[in-house]
Amino acid sequence: MKRRDSIRLIAAGLLASRLTPAAVRADEWPSKPVKIVIPFGAGGTSDRFGRLVAAGLSKSFKQQFYVENKPGAAGATASAEVARAQPDGYTLVLAGMGPHVTGPALNPRIGYDPIAHFTHIAMIAGDSTLFAVHPALGIKTLPDFIKLAKTGVAIACGSPGVGTIGHLSLEQFRRKAGVMNVTHVPYRGGGPLATDLLGNHVSSAFIATASGIEQVRAGRVLPIAVTTSERIASLKKTPTFAEFGYPEVDSTTWGWLAGPPNMPADIVHRLNLEVRNLVRMPEMQQRFAAESMLTKDLDAAALTAFLAEEVRRWGALVAEAGLREK
Numbered sequence: 001m002k003r004r005d006s007i008r009l010i011a012a013g014l015l016a017s018r019l020t021p022a023a024v025r026a027d028e029w030p031s032k033p034v035k036i037v038i039p040f041g042a043g044g045t046s047d048r049f050g051r052l053v054a055a056g057l058s059k060s061f062k063q064q065f066y067v068e069n070k071p072g073a074a075g076a077t078a079s080a081e082v083a084r085a086q087p088d089g090y091t092l093v094l095a096g097m098g099p100h101v102t103g104p105a106l107n108p109r110i111g112y113d114p115i116a117h118f119t120h121i122a123m124i125a126g127d128s129t130l131f132a133v134h135p136a137l138g139i140k141t142l143p144d145f146i147k148l149a150k151t152g153v154a155i156a157c158g159s160p161g162v163g164t165i166g167h168l169s170l171e172q173f174r175r176k177a178g179v180m181n182v183t184h185v186p187y188r189g190g191g192p193l194a195t196d197l198l199g200n201h202v203s204s205a206f207i208a209t210a211s212g213i214e215q216v217r218a219g220r221v222l223p224i225a226v227t228t229s230e231r232i233a234s235l236k237k238t239p240t241f242a243e244f245g246y247p248e249v250d251s252t253t254w255g256w257l258a259g260p261p262n263m264p265a266d267i268v269h270r271l272n273l274e275v276r277n278l279v280r281m282p283e284m285q286q287r288f289a290a291e292s293m294l295t296k297d298l299d300a301a302a303l304t305a306f307l308a309e310e311v312r313r314w315g316a317l318v319a320e321a322g323l324r325e326k
Helices: 003-016 045-061 073-083 097-106 142-149 165-177 190-198 209-217 265-280 282-290 300-321
Strands: 034-038 065-069 091-096 119-133 156-159 183-186 204-208 222-226 252-259
Touching: 034 045, 034 073, 045 065, 045 091, 045 119, 045 252, 045 265, 045 282, 073 091, 073 097, 091 097, 091 119, 097 165, 097 252, 097 300, 119 165, 119 209, 119 265, 119 300, 142 222, 156 165, 156 190, 165 183, 165 204, 165 300, 190 204, 190 209, 204 209, 209 222, 252 265, 252 300, 265 282, 265 300
Parallel strands: 034 065, 034 091, 156 183, 156 204
Antiparallel strands: 091 252, 119 204, 119 222, 119 252
């Protein structure tokens, strides 16, 4: 069965067992606690910011918003559960690039369509990706790295894992710069990658800025470039890839609030406004800045359009690189 046909069947099954939006009294919502599912374990970036958002929304709506951690299948377990939930506004998910963008691109049998099977509500924040090297590599700039790689010297470059934004950013860079001989070394998360970069067990890495910033500040690793379209405040002296002529190497690991498909428009609008107000608060902006996080102020329609483009472009790279599962 073709993937398109499979998605249609899944969509039909999802919609057949749920309440229609008309059955939800948006004017009475929320009249009971609202669950925000976190697709990963406690203590990570998704969990920390999910809890901040839950606390903020609890205050705004004068009703409890609570977090439920449900790790599994790189976030797909929780996401599939929310895709099947009733669209009544009482089950939401802290969506992210892994389970909602790169995961479906890598695995066509993931069980849900990242756009059609969710209501995309409001952007929260995103983590930029930093390309850093160990000082022992003997280079200080991106042109130095490219020159060294083109001499045929074996260079290992780590990422937080196969299919992560760090990995795909490396794939973009290898293709655009013509350094396909740089070897990808996948890790199980940013923590182990940061440790091995510090110990020079891997000489370079595409790592989440929040995971590598302290080592950069301590001078233990060298920042070479960031994957954002503009320089970030916490690394003002570090150029972007675009400044070196590689604007395609542009990536951010975004996190946003989503829910099941066909949520009532009034509920989506109210949630969108409150999350955006929460993100704009000085204390939240300070928290984001401390962790080198980025923000993007979008209404629900603009968010959905933005994510559809992210799904398209990362899906194209996964196909080009031959990373899609058979």
